[in-house]
Amino acid sequence: LIGITVDKAKDFPGWYQQILTKGEMLDYYDVSGCYILRPGSYFIWEQIQHWFDAKIKSLGVQNAYFPMFVSSRVLEREKDHIEGFAPEVAWVTKAGSSELEEPIAIRPTSETVMYPYYAKWIQSYRDLPLKLNQWNSVVRWEFKHPQPFLRTREFLWQEGHTAHLTSEEAQEEVLQILDFYEGIYNELLAVPVVKGKKTEHEKFAGGVFTTTCEGYIPQTGRGIQGATSHFLGQNFSKMFNFSVENPLGSEHPKIFAYQNSWGLSTRVIGVMVMIHSDNKGLVVPPRVSQYQAVIVPVGITSKTSDENRAKINKTAQHIESRLIKAGIRATGDYRDNYNPGWKFANWELKGVPLRLEFGPKDLSEGQVTVVKRNDSKRMTVKLDELEARIPEILEDIHEELFVAAKQKFDSHRVIVDEWKDFVHALNQKNVILSPWCGVEECEEDIKNSSAQKDDGEEFEQDEKSPSMGAKSLCIPFDQPELKPNQKCVKCHRKAVNYCMFGRSY
Numbered sequence: 001l002i003g004i005t006v007d008k009a010k011d012f013p014g015w016y017q018q019i020l021t022k023g024e025m026l027d028y029y030d031v032s033g034c035y036i037l038r039p040g041s042y043f044i045w046e047q048i049q050h051w052f053d054a055k056i057k058s059l060g061v062q063n064a065y066f067p068m069f070v071s072s073r074v075l076e077r078e079k080d081h082i083e084g085f086a087p088e089v090a091w092v093t094k095a096g097s098s099e100l101e102e103p104i105a106i107r108p109t110s111e112t113v114m115y116p117y118y119a120k121w122i123q124s125y126r127d128l129p130l131k132l133n134q135w136n137s138v139v140r141w142e143f144k145h146p147q148p149f150l151r152t153r154e155f156l157w158q159e160g161h162t163a164h165l166t167s168e169e170a171q172e173e174v175l176q177i178l179d180f181y182e183g184i185y186n187e188l189l190a191v192p193v194v195k196g197k198k199t200e201h202e203k204f205a206g207g208v209f210t211t212t213c214e215g216y217i218p219q220t221g222r223g224i225q226g227a228t229s230h231f232l233g234q235n236f237s238k239m240f241n242f243s244v245e246n247p248l249g250s251e252h253p254k255i256f257a258y259q260n261s262w263g264l265s266t267r268v269i270g271v272m273v274m275i276h277s278d279n280k281g282l283v284v285p286p287r288v289s290q291y292q293a294v295i296v297p298v299g300i301t302s303k304t305s306d307e308n309r310a311k312i313n314k315t316a317q318h319i320e321s322r323l324i325k326a327g328i329r330a331t332g333d334y335r336d337n338y339n340p341g342w343k344f345a346n347w348e349l350k351g352v353p354l355r356l357e358f359g360p361k362d363l364s365e366g367q368v369t370v371v372k373r374n375d376s377k378r379m380t381v382k383l384d385e386l387e388a389r390i391p392e393i394l395e396d397i398h399e400e401l402f403v404a405a406k407q408k409f410d411s412h413r414v415i416v417d418e419w420k421d422f423v424h425a426l427n428q429k430n431v432i433l434s435p436w437c438g439v440e441e442c443e444e445d446i447k448n449s450s451a452q453k454d455d456g457e458e459f460e461q462d463e464k465s466p467s468m469g470a471k472s473l474c475i476p477f478d479q480p481e482l483k484p485n486q487k488c489v490k491c492h493r494k495a496v497n498y499c500m501f502g503r504s505y
């Protein structure tokens with residue numbers, strides 16, 4: 001049988017690799033950290049693009065395309081912005097057999113590519129706001145263990161870069177974009193996320209603050225950063241020198257533009273797969289699934305008359321076309337060289353949300369049998385209720401997937417006020433909300449002191465294995481109430497807010 005031979009609960013990385021390849025989402029490539037996105041996953045990316053593109057265009061964002069190559073002079077334009085990232089930058093040093101004069105970097109992100117042109121194009125305050133987005137790919141030569149979708153050396157993403165006359169307008173947009181990111185997770189992928197602000201230590205160093213959507217992978221109990229929206233303040237406009245006349249008059253000082261940058265990548269597909277899929281294969285949420293329903297003729301045996309066999313296949317094809325006409329992404333599997341059982345396993349592997357079985361009994365009763373991929377529930381739908389019922393069942397599936405994932409996240413997000421309870425809670429696959437002092441050394445101390453088993457034994461740490469220390473994930477916008485004089489969970493300084501900590505990707 002073609003099925004999954006690895007248990008999600010026993011060998012999560014092995015399971016993840018198998019369902020992606022056997023589910024035909026992705027294939028491995030001979031350059032480490034690079035993968036092939038097959039139609040099943042590319043379709044999901046297209047749905048995300050379609051939804052998000054409409055949203056940002058409603059804010060007046062325009063798409064553009066900038067070169068993928070960055071000269072070293074331009075890339076190193078801003079030392080501190082990229083110093084920590086320099087080891088990840090991939091360089092082109094040769095063309096054919098001849099060395100290039102100057103090495104050329106492949107964009108890891110496009111600030112240094114775009115902002116010199118923002119400086120050139122923004123002369124007057126009337127040129128603001130300037131809001132451009134790129135749908136492109138970037139390269140980051142990570143050395144940590146690559147993971148399909150989650151950590152790859154090239155990935156598809158969108159990067160939005162906006163410039164505004166006022167800080168208020170910029171900060172309003174940074175949160176609007178974050179809400180759109182939450183919408184991609186909740187509305188399209190049926191994945192719950194926690195929105196919040198990154199700590200000073202975890203934020204994008206080039207910006208003023210970073211807001212984030214944090215996901216949770218139940219199997220590993222790890223948090224995962226799902227999308228970021230940064231308020232850059234005037235840091236980059238001062239660096240690249242784009243300021244405009246003050247609308248109040250030339251006697252007022254020139255204004256350096258206030259900027260945002262925001263990004264979401266194909267990592268979201270990995271998060272969706274890890275959360276919803278099971279030991280039978282992929283489970284793809286209906287709103288992004290390439291096929292939402294697959295119809296399979298059943299009950300045709302060597303004893304079935306040719307007339308009945310033809311009738312069953314013809315009616316099945318008729319059902320398929322009715323669904324397509326009703327806007328459902330339907331397909332049918334009429335192959336006569338595979339039996340229904342094999343077909344069921346195959347389409348379950350590919351994560352199709354709904355299977356319709358149509359056989360002699362269904363033909364005589366004027367009905368079809370419907371099987372839901374997420375919970376294997378079987379129902380009967382009268383043929384004349386098809387166009388009404390199938391969309392409803394698909395919506396139910398989306399809702400059930402979201403509720404199940406939210407229940408898992410909510411039940412593994414625990415409040416811990418005392419350090420004595422912290423490590424045990426972490427080892428129960430939880431992310432932890434704790435009162436925190438806001439001091440970076442304390443954040444580091446929490447990370448270093450939490451890479452332990454319950455008996456206090458340290459985990460052996462090497463750069464290849466995922467870190468076992470609890471990092472700060474975000475300071476959630478939705479905060480539990482601090483008690484008066486509440487102390488920091490670790491250092492007993494006064495707590496300033498609750499911070500979400502957890503092992504992470």
Ligand SMILES: O=C1CCCN[C@@H]1CCCn1cnc2ccccc2c1=O
Nearest residue numbers: 082085088108109159204228261262263
């Ligand atoms: O997140 C985003 C959203 C989209 C636009 N860029 C920002 C910030 C990117 C931060 N970053 C991330 N990896 C890097 C890797 C190499 C060089 C530079 C960088 C780098 O600046």
